[in-house]
Each structure stands twice: as C-alpha cells, then as structure tokens.
Amino acid sequence: MHCETADSAPGKPAVSTLDGDGGPQICRVCGDKATGYHFNVMTCEGCKGFFRRAIKRNTRPRCPFRKGACEITQKTRRQCQACRLRKCLESGMKKEMIMSDAAVEQRRALIRRKKRERMGTQPLEAKSLTEEQQTMIRELMDAQTKTFDTTFSHFKDFRLPEVLSSGPGIPESLQTPSGEDAAKWSQIREDLCSLKVSLRLRGKDGSVWNYRPQADSSGKEIFSLLPHMADMSTYMFKGIINFAKVISHFRDLPIEDQISLLKGATFELCQLRFNTVFNAETGTWECGRLSYCLEDTAGGFQQLLLEPVLKFHYMLKKLQLHKEEYVLMQAISLFSPDRPGVVQRSVVDQLQERFAIALKAYIECNRPQPAHRFLFLKIMAMLTELRSINAQHTQRLLRIQDIHPFATPLMRELFSITDG
Known part of the structure; x- marks a missing residue:
C-alpha cells in the first residue's frame, strides 16, 4: 500500500501498486516501477519529483531533439525535460494538486504528529523478566x-x-x-x-x-x-x-x-x-x-x-x-x-x-x-x-x-x- 505523500494534495485514495494479475504496476510516464498515485497518476518516485520541480520552476523547457516527440522510458527520461513534462501532463498529472512549500511542511507536521499519537496509543513490545x-x-x-x-x-x-x-x-x-x-x-x-x-x-x-x-x-x-x-x-x-x-x-x-x-x-x-x-x-x-x-x-x-x-x-x-x-x-x-x-x-x-x-x-x-x-x-x-x-x-x-x-x-x- 502507498498513501498520498505530504507534498501532493489529496487525490485518489491509496491503492495497491499491484495489477490485477498480481504483478507490479508501472509508471504511466516512463514505465519504471510505480509507487502509487502522485498528482492523480500512477507514477514512480522519479517522475513524481520531476513533475513537482518542473511546475514549481514555472519555465517551459524546449525539446533539443525531435521537436517534442522523444520517447520517454526509464533509460531516456533524463535526456529531454520538455518531452518528459509533456508525457506527465498527457498521462493526466495535474498542476493544481501540487502543494505550496508552506502547505507541504504543514502536512508533514500533521503526519509526524499522527505517527507519534499512534505510537503512544499502541502497546509497546512487552519486555519480560527472566x-x-x-x-x-x-x-x-x-x-x-x-x-x-x-x-x-x-x-x-x-x-x-x-x-x-x-x-x-x-x-x-x-x-x-x-x-x-x-x-x-x-x-x-x-x-x-x-x-x-x-x-x-x-x-x-x-x-x-x-x-x-x-x-x-x-x-x-x-x-x-x-x-x-x-x-x-x-x-x-x-x-x-x-x-x-x-x-x-x-x-x-x-x-x-x-x-x-x-x-x-x-x-x-x-x-x-x-x-x-x-x-x-x-x-x-x-x-x-x-x-x-x-x-x-x-x-x-x-x-x-x-x-x-x-x-x-x-x-x-x-x-x-x-x-x-x-x-x-x-x-x-x-x-x-x-x-x-x-x-x-x-x-x-x-x-x-x-x-x-x-x-x-x-x-x-x-x-x-x-x-x-x-x-x-x-x-x-x-x-x-x-x-x-x-x-x-x-x-x-x-x-x-x-x-x-x-x-x-x-x-x-x-x-x-x-x-x-
């Protein structure tokens, strides 16, 4: 199971990264092993981070090769930022789901607090005397x-x-x-x-x-x-x-x-x-x-x-x-x-x-x-x-x-x- 991370707004609920046949899900952008839904699309950690950084930079990269037609795979995804961003958007990743830095920190603090509360309420591993x-x-x-x-x-x-x-x-x-x-x-x-x-x-x-x-x-x-x-x-x-x-x-x-x-x-x-x-x-x-x-x-x-x-x-x-x-x-x-x-x-x-x-x-x-x-x-x-x-x-x-x-x-x- 992979839950929503602290840097993405709530979207689809956490889902299994296994497909219906029990095999692992793949990233819809580059084909790498997916870790869950990020910004509305099942992706890997690498494409999740790339999409967030590219949108926050607020610049439009240009394709140096085939005028926007590069094939994006696990091996080639670092070669062309423009085509990788295009593939992210075409796969359904949404800009509006990217949280601000302040919102990210706030949510991370909430996650940490909930984790501490769970640790406080769950019984610790019982130690015993010999x-x-x-x-x-x-x-x-x-x-x-x-x-x-x-x-x-x-x-x-x-x-x-x-x-x-x-x-x-x-x-x-x-x-x-x-x-x-x-x-x-x-x-x-x-x-x-x-x-x-x-x-x-x-x-x-x-x-x-x-x-x-x-x-x-x-x-x-x-x-x-x-x-x-x-x-x-x-x-x-x-x-x-x-x-x-x-x-x-x-x-x-x-x-x-x-x-x-x-x-x-x-x-x-x-x-x-x-x-x-x-x-x-x-x-x-x-x-x-x-x-x-x-x-x-x-x-x-x-x-x-x-x-x-x-x-x-x-x-x-x-x-x-x-x-x-x-x-x-x-x-x-x-x-x-x-x-x-x-x-x-x-x-x-x-x-x-x-x-x-x-x-x-x-x-x-x-x-x-x-x-x-x-x-x-x-x-x-x-x-x-x-x-x-x-x-x-x-x-x-x-x-x-x-x-x-x-x-x-x-x-x-x-x-x-x-x-x-």
Missing part, C-alpha cells in the same frame, strides 16, 4: 512480608520518654557540664537535633497520648526520647536480620560475611523500610499506633530539610516506588562488597550486580513511560546518598553513646560499640 529475576523478586517479596509488619503490631513493651515515665533521670553530671565537657556537650546537643521527635501514641481504647520534647537550658529533657528510639531501632534491626536470613543467596555466604554485611547495611535497610510508612504530606512516620514527626527546632521547614535523613525520605518518597523496587533496593544495599570485613567480595559483588540488573529490568518492564526513563539512575543515586547518611549517623550515634550510653545490646553489636 525466570531467574522473577524468582529473585518473589523471594525478596516473601522475605519482606515475613519480616516487616507495617502495622507494628508486634512492637510492644517499649520504653516511653523518661520525663513522663518512672525511669531514672539524666545523670547530674550531664545537666551542668563545664570545662572540656562543655565542648563535648555542645556537639552532643547538635547531634541530637535530628532526634527531636514528637511522639503520638494511640491507645487500644482510642485515647491519644502526645509527647513533644522541649529541651531546657540544663539539657534535662534532651535525652528523654533516646531509650524509646533505641527500642524502636532494635525492633527494626531484628526484622532486617530475619529478612536477610530468608534470602537464599545470603544464607549461602560464610557466617563472617553475613555479619559484616549486616553491620554495614542494617541502618540503610531500616531507612528504606521506614520510607514505606512515611507520609510526605504530614512529614510523619506512621508506625501503627505510633506516629513520629521531626520537630522543627530551627524555626523553618527549609532549615529542617537540611537534616539529611529527612531530606532523603522526602526525595525517595517522591519517586513513588513499587514494593518490588523497595525490596530490590534493600538487596542492593545488603549485598555491598566493600563493607568492612567482607572476605568473598567477588561473590557479593556479582550478587549485587544481579539484583541491580533485576531492578533495571523490572523498571523497564513495568514502567515503559518516558517519565520513568531515568528512574533506575535516580534510585542508584539515592542508595549512594543513603550510604553517606549511614556513615554520618554511625559517628553521631557513637558520640552520643560515649557521653550517655543508651544503646541496646543488639545496637552495640551492630555498631561495634564496646562496653569498656
């Missing part, structure tokens, strides 16, 4: 379901802020620091800015209990939420350890490498899981009956976004990831070959690459829209940023622990904190 990739994702999803309860129904027997509980108060030595302790105290107060969290607890009877820390000049309340945060962190860390143990590739590694990978990645996986329950509209982590919200101690939301952890959660949430993409991020983070203490680095490196390729394939398969073209690169950039936050967090935690021990045994083990 059998191995599907199995990997299924195993990760199963591990996530078994080890992460988004309702936090099993998080019980946690400690509440000390100022509102019967627990021991802050040691007197920490309330009025002086000398060298003053500089250390100043650093700790800065570290704890990221822990200025308001807490809301809904009781089973529907009652609501709110806690909002207000650090006074003596610093009495500045440590009040640390035991509770330690309990929450420990609860999350246990789930992440169990998550790793469900993954067959992780179980196949030597126990020393398992420990090294978990020590390096637990905080990062914890943040990825917390992001799934983060409400970007309210700036709140909704953990079942518990809700956590960072307090705006700097007096402005823009200042609050300078806090790397909070900025990370907003940016990651903006990507609107699928559950599968979250668990693949967790796997890529977990299987990081450059964690301190990892022995089988090449094995871990190959596993990380396979999970990264699976993530890329999943995105290409499930998000073919142009808007998601760079999603894989954005996710990998977020993992790099999370790695940086992890290092900052560890240093911050060690400084706080040094002046006011609050970490649970599991936290001390994961962050290599000694009791001495």
Whole structure:
C-alpha cells in the first residue's frame, strides 16, 4: 500500500501498486516501477519529483531533439525535460494538486504528529523478566512480608520518654557540664537535633497520648526520647536480620560475611523500610499506633530539610516506588562488597550486580513511560546518598553513646560499640 505523500494534495485514495494479475504496476510516464498515485497518476518516485520541480520552476523547457516527440522510458527520461513534462501532463498529472512549500511542511507536521499519537496509543513490545529475576523478586517479596509488619503490631513493651515515665533521670553530671565537657556537650546537643521527635501514641481504647520534647537550658529533657528510639531501632534491626536470613543467596555466604554485611547495611535497610510508612504530606512516620514527626527546632521547614535523613525520605518518597523496587533496593544495599570485613567480595559483588540488573529490568518492564526513563539512575543515586547518611549517623550515634550510653545490646553489636 502507498498513501498520498505530504507534498501532493489529496487525490485518489491509496491503492495497491499491484495489477490485477498480481504483478507490479508501472509508471504511466516512463514505465519504471510505480509507487502509487502522485498528482492523480500512477507514477514512480522519479517522475513524481520531476513533475513537482518542473511546475514549481514555472519555465517551459524546449525539446533539443525531435521537436517534442522523444520517447520517454526509464533509460531516456533524463535526456529531454520538455518531452518528459509533456508525457506527465498527457498521462493526466495535474498542476493544481501540487502543494505550496508552506502547505507541504504543514502536512508533514500533521503526519509526524499522527505517527507519534499512534505510537503512544499502541502497546509497546512487552519486555519480560527472566525466570531467574522473577524468582529473585518473589523471594525478596516473601522475605519482606515475613519480616516487616507495617502495622507494628508486634512492637510492644517499649520504653516511653523518661520525663513522663518512672525511669531514672539524666545523670547530674550531664545537666551542668563545664570545662572540656562543655565542648563535648555542645556537639552532643547538635547531634541530637535530628532526634527531636514528637511522639503520638494511640491507645487500644482510642485515647491519644502526645509527647513533644522541649529541651531546657540544663539539657534535662534532651535525652528523654533516646531509650524509646533505641527500642524502636532494635525492633527494626531484628526484622532486617530475619529478612536477610530468608534470602537464599545470603544464607549461602560464610557466617563472617553475613555479619559484616549486616553491620554495614542494617541502618540503610531500616531507612528504606521506614520510607514505606512515611507520609510526605504530614512529614510523619506512621508506625501503627505510633506516629513520629521531626520537630522543627530551627524555626523553618527549609532549615529542617537540611537534616539529611529527612531530606532523603522526602526525595525517595517522591519517586513513588513499587514494593518490588523497595525490596530490590534493600538487596542492593545488603549485598555491598566493600563493607568492612567482607572476605568473598567477588561473590557479593556479582550478587549485587544481579539484583541491580533485576531492578533495571523490572523498571523497564513495568514502567515503559518516558517519565520513568531515568528512574533506575535516580534510585542508584539515592542508595549512594543513603550510604553517606549511614556513615554520618554511625559517628553521631557513637558520640552520643560515649557521653550517655543508651544503646541496646543488639545496637552495640551492630555498631561495634564496646562496653569498656
């Protein structure tokens, strides 16, 4: 089939270039193979272009040979323009069907637009994940379901802020620091800015209990939420350890490498899981009956976004990831070959690459829209940023622990904190 081209006005409808016996149609001007109707006559591309150019030049060529009687064939058509033009007109080609340059460009633009629309509405060739990739994702999803309860129904027997509980108060030595302790105290107060969290607890009877820390000049309340945060962190860390143990590739590694990978990645996986329950509209982590919200101690939301952890959660949430993409991020983070203490680095490196390729394939398969073209690169950039936050967090935690021990045994083990 050959449709009307953009440089000819609509004439006869598109027709087959085959004759009734199934053979190809020939050009009515020179006898070459025809490509369709052009300017009202079945012609080849060469005669179509010649006729358009000859009419647009608006000059009358003269025959140098037989006074207007040249035979026009595929071989001789270039020898006499006058006789070729005469043959075009005699065959029925019409001058009035030649469009102006502006009209040609307008029609070509229309053809391009319609082509884009067709491409947009027609389903693209479906890409599919390999059998191995599907199995990997299924195993990760199963591990996530078994080890992460988004309702936090099993998080019980946690400690509440000390100022509102019967627990021991802050040691007197920490309330009025002086000398060298003053500089250390100043650093700790800065570290704890990221822990200025308001807490809301809904009781089973529907009652609501709110806690909002207000650090006074003596610093009495500045440590009040640390035991509770330690309990929450420990609860999350246990789930992440169990998550790793469900993954067959992780179980196949030597126990020393398992420990090294978990020590390096637990905080990062914890943040990825917390992001799934983060409400970007309210700036709140909704953990079942518990809700956590960072307090705006700097007096402005823009200042609050300078806090790397909070900025990370907003940016990651903006990507609107699928559950599968979250668990693949967790796997890529977990299987990081450059964690301190990892022995089988090449094995871990190959596993990380396979999970990264699976993530890329999943995105290409499930998000073919142009808007998601760079999603894989954005996710990998977020993992790099999370790695940086992890290092900052560890240093911050060690400084706080040094002046006011609050970490649970599991936290001390994961962050290599000694009791001495």
